Amino acid sequence: MNTSIRRPRRAAAAAVLGTALTLVLAGCGGDDTTSAEPSALDPDADLTEQTIVVSNWEAYMPDDIAEVVKERTGATVEVTSHATNEDMVAKVTGSGGEGLDVVFGSQPYLEALAKAGMLEPLDTDFLDNWGNLDPAAVDTAEVDGAAYWAPYTWGTTGICYRSDLVDAAPTSWYDLLEPSEANKGKVTMMGTERWAMLPALKALGYSVNTTDEGELNEAKDLMVAAKPDLLAYDDTTFYERLISGEATMVQAWDGWCNYGIAEDDRIEFVVPEEGSDLWSDGIAVLKSSENKEAAYAFIDTILDAKTHAWVEENILYNIPNEAALAEVPAELTETYDLLGSRREEMLSGENMTDVGDDAAAIYNQIITEVTAS
Amino acid sequence: MPTRSHGGLGARLRRGVEPAVLLGPGLLFYAVLVGVPVGLVTGYMFARRGRFGGVEWELSLDNFSRVTDSVYLEVFRESLGLALVATVISLAIGYPTAYAIAKLPPRWRTVALVLVVVPFWTNFLIRVYAWIVLLNSQGVLNDVLVGLGVVDERFTLLYTPGAVVVGLVYSYLPLMILPLYAAIEKIDDELLEASTDLGAGRVRTFLGVQLPLTLPGVVTGSILVFVPSLGNFVVPELLGGGKTVMVGNLIRDQFLKAQDWPFGSVLAMMVVVLLVLLFLGQAWVTRRVEGGARA
Amino acid sequence: MPSRTAGRAAGRAAGRRTGLGWLWLPLGLCALFLYLPILVLVAMSFNGGGSAYRWDGFSFRWYAELARDSDLIEAVVTSLGIATGATAIATVLGTLLAVGLARHTRSKMLEAAAMAPAILPDLVLAIGLLAFFYMAGIPKSALTILLAHAAFGTAFVVAVVRARLAGSDAALEEASRDLGAGGFSTFVLVTLPSIAPAVVAGALLVFTLSLDEFVIAYFTAGPTTETLPITVYAMVRTGVTPEINALATVLVLISVTVVVVAARAVRRTEKS
Known part of the structure; x- marks a missing residue:
């Protein structure tokens, strides 16, 4: 099998069709112009008159967040959900942002939307609590010198496992990619988006943001070889499979592993020795939003030390908010060492960034090839 | 030119109008919600990918060669x-x-x-x-x-x-x-x-x-x-x-x-x-x- | 038959009476295949534990959760609204089309065109509509789903009503016209009553199809539109709880009731 990445080059085969095509296809679309200037905000806007629609992952913020925002700012928040970053991007682009004001997403996807001019650059002067944020996290939210989203959570990707069901604790990405006899058919890896390629890239010692076709192809071969030993590709329910005992080891984000740990203390998390990523999720305002003051009020409410700490307690993800960390109860960081003593380990990961449109298309193509193999 | 009775004219008119009333709305509805969409998909085959959904209307046959991959x-x-x-x-x-x-x-x-x-x-x-x-x-x-x-x-x-x-x-x-x-x-x-x-x-x-x-x-x-x-x-x-x-x-x-x-x-x-x-x-x-x- | 168990006796007697013989086997296996998964779901809906598939004591708690799930209830309301609107449009347009096709044209092309949306794979119609709403700048919402469902629903109404018209001849309508009735009054007073059962059947069909339709709704839904199937899809994809089992049980009950009632109604009209 040819291992090079297949990209459409054989146009000649279809050229015959072209001669038959006499339609002149006029250019249209591409009407969005990128402007890095934030819109003018009205400091006296009546927030009780404004309603914003927020799209977030299911259960990725406390259920009663809308009530908290209403009480604090007067703005009305409607919540809708997306299952993945790709779903979020499809929602935003499929309707030109119509019907949505605020979206939660991961750095590479928000970066791409920002570059395409679909996000509002944030006027941080308007966010009283912006100063609470960890400067390292603020850096990850900048595109061309402007901040485009408010860092919400950050974390790393590793192996979440049932310590009672594995003979030896996993230490390497190869424990997932080439599982021992006893674990064959009982491991899951993520099957979409950038995280699908992370284990193979890191196992081979490459960057999670590589755009080198040779490296990507090597990773693809490793992924194809790993596929038969997988139980399934899973980006959304992996920790439940650990709880039920269907799987013994899964590729997981640290926070979602905490969900498993919360239900079963035999579940543990490890960052493989080859290293991993530092991903960052943020809250962005869509350029098309007509209720930007309320959107800012929503973001500022979350960045408030007390609210953001409350968010960490509820969703068990690390937050990049220095003022809020002082508010997090000690027993939380003791129960979940990923939120306490192992925070530094998480921060040592390689920041996952947007690789650009061309490379993103190659990542997609490889994932298709692996799942189709 | 032979003269026609009123009834005859009415009947002929009716025969023309009735099918239009019966068939028209449905077919128009189809044209917009089925015809145009399928036509668009057909047209898309020859276009280039837009960065975030949609297409760039530049003639391209890459999609056909790619499918033979x-x-x-x-x-x-x-x-x-x-x-x-x-x-x-x-x-x-x-x-x-x-x-x-x-x-x-x-x-x-x-x-x-x-x-x-x-x-x-x-x-x-x-x-x-x-x-x-x-x-x-x-x-x-x-x-x-x-x-x-x-x-x-x-x-x-x-x-x-x-x-x-x-x-x-x-x-x-x-x-x-x-x-x-x-x-x-x-x-x-x-x-x-x-x-x-x-x-x-x-x-x-x-x-x-x-x-x-x-x-x-x-x-x-x-x-x-x-x-x-x-x-x-x-x-x-x-x-x-x-x-x-x-x-x-x-x-x-x-x-x-x-x-x-x-x-x-x-x-x-x-x-x-x-x-x-x-x-x-x-x-x-x-x-x-x-x-x-x-x- | 003292030596046989009652069940076996009944089975044999039935087999002899109907001459079915070994055919009971496929019937039984097929019934098992069709109903085992549903029975398991129903049983697991009374699971007291948090797992959708490991039994952990009897409980009604998931039905209580279901009744409290406001998102789900909202989705049901949205779905019912869409189904009602789509049914109204499809029934009117489909009936008109069917009568027009039966009485005013012999064009095979038109006939095929009128059925096209029902034959076209849902995925193709779905991406076409996604593209169309995108290009036309129409924001996707519950209304776009409604229109999409009306489009394929119309074809189903045409199919059902057309079949009925094929069985009736146009003599009555001609008589009505000869007696001086206009086209409109002929349609309302003569044609419509004669095809009414088919129109109702078509409407019911569209309503149920729309309620259950996932693919087209998934592609044409707005960012915040959630129909019942879209919500179920999200539930299944982002983690399974016995709440889905409880929901399934309720839906199965409703569907059994509707089908049984419909079957009885059909039998009663056939008898009369």
């Missing part, structure tokens, strides 16, 4: 294979079942047909989901098999191409049984008796008389199972654990994940072309059987 041909081959296996299994289960229903006393026939249809009117996603519960390694089937000592260890039947086939068969089996039942029920029993009276064995009667006469039902049922199976993306996703990719998944992903609408359009139109060929085949079979019956 071995990865995509492999996905097509696998989808056709899975859909075909699902169809054959549906036929194997559906034919005897439809035959048995047709032989039931009339009042039980209705009951049996209702029983066949009930699961079909239950939410499609829930029907697929039911198999996750059933086939899970921690699920009921494993409990029973391990409990009875049939197997020593829990095993997973989920997330395999086999599970995908089971899901497809389960989803569309009623669509096989109903046309088969209609075809079998129509056959005159005396015809079959005549065949056996003339010395033909049961097997020969079945192959020589019954099967050809019910062929239109077989073909219709097969198409009704095959077509939605081929374009399905939910069953492979939920029961295949993301490890089995069918054309439906590929098309969905081009539109909602990879944001490559032109390529997705080419894949979709390939399915449409296949479908047209199938319908032409069906028409041919029906004509032959009906022609044969009349002769």
Whole structure:
């Protein structure tokens, strides 16, 4: 099998069709112009008159967040959900942002939307609590010198496992990619988006943001070889499979592993020795939003030390908010060492960034090839 | 120029207006909501991908050459294979079942047909989901098999191409049984008796008389199972654990994940072309059987 | 028959009476295949534990959760609204089309065109509509789903009503016209009553199809539109709880009731 990445080059085969095509296809679309200037905000806007629609992952913020925002700012928040970053991007682009004001997403996807001019650059002067944020996290939210989203959570990707069901604790990405006899058919890896390629890239010692076709192809071969030993590709329910005992080891984000740990203390998390990523999720305002003051009020409410700490307690993800960390109860960081003593380990990961449109298309193509193999 | 009576003019006018009133609204509705969309998809095939959905209207034939790539041909081959296996299994289960229903006393026939249809009117996603519960390694089937000592260890039947086939068969089996039942029920029993009276064995009667006469039902049922199976993306996703990719998944992903609408359009139109060929085949079979019956 | 168990006796007697013989086997196996998954779901809906597939004591708690799930209830309301609107449009347009096709044209092309949306794979119609709403700048919402469902629903109404018209001849309508009735009054007073059962059947069909339709709704839904199937899809994809089992049980009950009632109604009209 040819291992090079297949990209459409054989146009000649279809050229015959072209001669038959006499339609002149006029250019249209591409009407969005990128402007890095934030819109003018009205400091006296009546927030009780404004309603914003927020799209977030299911259960990725406390259920009663809308009530908290209403009480604090007067703005009305409607919540809708997306299952993945790709779903979020499809929602935003499929309707030109119509019907949505605020979206939660991961750095590479928000970066791409920002570059395409679909996000509002944030006027941080308007966010009283912006100063609470960890400067390292603020850096990850900048595109061309402007901040485009408010860092919400950050974390790393590793192996979440049932310590009672594995003979030896996993230490390497190869424990997932080439599982021992006893674990064959009982491991899951993520099957979409950038995280699908992370284990193979890191196992081979490459960057999670590589755009080198040779490296990507090597990773693809490793992924194809790993596929038969997988139980399934899973980006959304992996920790439940650990709880039920269907799987013994899964590729997981640290926070979602905490969900498993919360239900079963035999579940543990490890960052493989080859290293991993530092991903960052943020809250962005869509350029098309007509209720930007309320959107800012929503973001500022979350960045408030007390609210953001409350968010960490509820969703068990690390937050990049220095003022809020002082508010997090000690027993939380003791129960979940990923939120306490192992925070530094998480921060040592390689920041996952947007690789650009061309490379993103190659990542997609490889994932298709692996799942189709 | 001959003079016309008022009534004649009115009648002629009416004859012109009435079809327009009856056919116009529906056809216009179709033109906008079916014609234009399908036309757009056809046009998209020759365009370039827009960064975030949509297309750039630049003439491009890359999408056609890309589809000949071995990865995509492999996905097509696998989808056709899975859909075909699902169809054959549906036929194997559906034919005897439809035959048995047709032989039931009339009042039980209705009951049996209702029983066949009930699961079909239950939410499609829930029907697929039911198999996750059933086939899970921690699920009921494993409990029973391990409990009875049939197997020593829990095993997973989920997330395999086999599970995908089971899901497809389960989803569309009623669509096989109903046309088969209609075809079998129509056959005159005396015809079959005549065949056996003339010395033909049961097997020969079945192959020589019954099967050809019910062929239109077989073909219709097969198409009704095959077509939605081929374009399905939910069953492979939920029961295949993301490890089995069918054309439906590929098309969905081009539109909602990879944001490559032109390529997705080419894949979709390939399915449409296949479908047209199938319908032409069906028409041919029906004509032959009906022609044969009349002769 | 003292030596046989009652069940076996009944089975044999039934087999002899109907001449079914070995055909009980496929019937039984098919019934098992169709109903085992549903029965397991129903049983697991009374699971007291948090797992959708491991039994952990009897409880009604998931039905209580279901009744409290406001998102789900909202989705049901949205779905019912869409189904009602789509049914109204499809029934009117489909009936007109069917009558027009039966009485005013012999064009096979038109006939095929009128059925096209029902034959076209749902995925193709779905991406076409996604593209169309995108290009036309129409924001996707519950209304776009409604229109999409009306489009394929119309074809199903045409199919059902057309079949009925094929069985009736146009003599009555001609008589009505000869007696001086206009086109409109003929349609309302003569044609419509004669095809009414088919129109109702078509409407019911569209309503149920729309309620259950996932693929087209998934592609044409707005960012915040959630129909019942879209919500179920999200539930199944992002983690399974016995709540889905409880929902399934309720839906199965409803569908059994509707089918049984419909079957009885059909039988009663056939008798009369």
